[in-house]
Amino acid sequence: xxxxxxxxxxxxxIGYLCIGMTLIYVISGVAVNHITHQFNPSYSIDKxxxxxxxVAGKTAPDMVMVxxxxxxxxxxxxxxxxxxxxxxNLRIFVEGNTIDVELATGKVQQERVxxxxxxxxxxxxxxxxxxxxxxxxxDAYAILLGILAxxxxxxxxxxxxxxxxxxxxxxxxxxxxxxxxxL
Amino acid sequence: xxxxxxxxxxxxxxxxxxxxLLISCIPVLGKELVLGEQLQLKETTKVSEINxxxxxxxxxxxxxxxxxxxxxxxxxxxxxxxxxAPFQKIQVKVVDGxxxxxxxxxxxxxxxxxxxxxxxxxHEQALGWAKHKAMEQGEDFDPATITGPTTIxxxxxxxxxxx
Numbered sequence: 046x047x048x049x050x051x052x053x054x055x056x057x058x059i060g061y062l063c064i065g066m067t068l069i070y071v072i073s074g075v076a077v078n079h080i081t082h083q084f085n086p087s088y089s090i091d092k093x094x095x096x097x098x099x100v101a102g103k104t105a106p107d108m109v110m111v112x113x114x115x116x117x118x119x120x121x122x123x124x125x126x127x128x129x130x131x132x133x134n135l136r137i138f139v140e141g142n143t144i145d146v147e148l149a150t151g152k153v154q155q156e157r158v159x160x161x162x163x164x165x166x167x168x169x170x171x172x173x174x175x176x177x178x179x180x181x182x183x184d185a186y187a188i189l190l191g192i193l194a195x196x197x198x199x200x201x202x203x204x205x206x207x208x209x210x211x212x213x214x215x216x217x218x219x220x221x222x223x224x225x226x227x228l
Numbered sequence: 229x230x231x232x233x234x235x236x237x238x239x240x241x242x243x244x245x246x247x248x249l250l251i252s253c254i255p256v257l258g259k260e261l262v263l264g265e266q267l268q269l270k271e272t273t274k275v276s277e278i279n280x281x282x283x284x285x286x287x288x289x290x291x292x293x294x295x296x297x298x299x300x301x302x303x304x305x306x307x308x309x310x311x312x313a314p315f316q317k318i319q320v321k322v323v324d325g326x327x328x329x330x331x332x333x334x335x336x337x338x339x340x341x342x343x344x345x346x347x348x349x350x351h352e353q354a355l356g357w358a359k360h361k362a363m364e365q366g367e368d369f370d371p372a373t374i375t376g377p378t379t380i381x382x383x384x385x386x387x388x389x390x391x
Contacts, residue, residue: 082302082363088331090301092366104314125335128297131315136297138335158331174328 049199056196059189066186073171076164087168091157099151104132111137114146118153264327265387267291267341275311275318278344282381285344292318292383293339296329296390302364304328309340319382327385338390342383354378 046054076086097117100110106127114137115124122139130136130145137144145154173179201209269291278285278292297317298308306321307329320340322329349357354374362369 080302082366085301088301090331090366126295126337128295128310129314130297143334158334172325172328 052196052199056193056200059193059196063186063189063193067190069167070171070186072164073167077168077171087161087165089159089161091159093155093157095153095155097146097151097153100146100148103135103148105129106135111135114144114153115139118144118155120144261330261333261390263329263388263390264322264385265341267339267387267389269341272339275309276313276316278318278381278383279311279313279316282344282346286346286381287343289341289343289386290383291339291341292320294337296333296336296338298365299329299331299334300364301331301366304330307333307338309338319380320385320388321382322385327388329388329390333390336390338388340383340385340388342385342387345382345384347380347382349378349380351376351378 073086080086095118097114100114103110106129111124111127114135115121120139120142122142125138125140127138128136133148135146135148137146141158143156143158145156146152169175170179170183173183198213201213269289271291272293273285273290275292275294278290292309294309294311296307297310300306303324305324305328306319308317308319310317320342351374354377355371357378357380358374359369359371
């Protein structure tokens with residue numbers, strides 16, 4: 046097999062191999078590019094206000110009070126824990142919901158957190174939250190992308206040579222030009 | 229070479245199935261979650277002890293244990309651990325991306341190891357810090373709550389086990 050044929054086969058097969066991972070990194074890449082204080086790409090966070098009957102004179106949580114508050118809020122999620130943040134301020138942790146109650150006024154602030162379907166999973170991989178073995182798989186993917194670029198460059202020839210050279214140069218020039226402007 | 233119609237159809241099905249499989253692989257925080265370095269210390273220090281005499285612990289590696297009462301909503305880069313004493317807490321801050329505390333950790337108990345550190349902020353720095361923290365949590369920021377220079381004691385988290 047000639048080296049050109051080998052180069053072509055490598056480029057084609059590595060390309061196939063990279064489709065899945067590339068799509069993961071594409072979707073997550075766009076999402077995490079737009080992280081702001083208002084947008085968490087992995088979770089949707091909804092805050093809502095409500096009210097319950099005021100409870101006077103409590104400085105420690107008790108289950109009767111907590112159960113009553115959850116009942117008033119129609120919250121049926123699994124209770125995880127309860128904490129008094131300050132005298133008169135109770136925080137109830139329910140699966141997927143954090144409920145802050147100002148006992149004296151009955152004012153309630155709820156924070157519902159939900160994983161964003163698909164985005165949570167692709168961000169989990171892209172941001173390497175898994176660590177461990179995934180680190181090496183991600184490294185291998187990066188190396189494969191490098192090989193894909195190199196084998197692609199070696200394919201610039203024949204009647205598409207000029208076009209290939211121009212497009213490759215543009216690919217290098219865009220980040221360089223941006224750095225000149227930005228720095 | 230063009231792929232036959234049946235092979236294309238099968239490939240489409242395969243790719244669709246793989247996406248469904250990916251979505252279904254939701255890492256649920258149902259069991260113990262180990263983050264960062266392994267815990268090394270045998271003894272746990274009470275958060276109330278650190279809060280009472282923080283200067284004694286500065287630069288030292290400590291292990292604390294308590295309920296996670298808050299997690300950074302933007303990047304999962306810090307969490308607040310409730311103290312054993314009422315109405316007290318301590319913040320555990322990690323390097324962004326090195327450890328990511330999941331939002332689901334709120335309300336769970338955690339063992340954390342890290343180095344106690346002291347931040348001395350001028351009035352302006354304290355305003356900026358509080359504003360940044362409020363924005364991360366999507367909360368309103370009231371500058372009147374910061375009245376002057378602030379000293380913050382926190383733990384630079386190295387490893388954690390969320391139970």
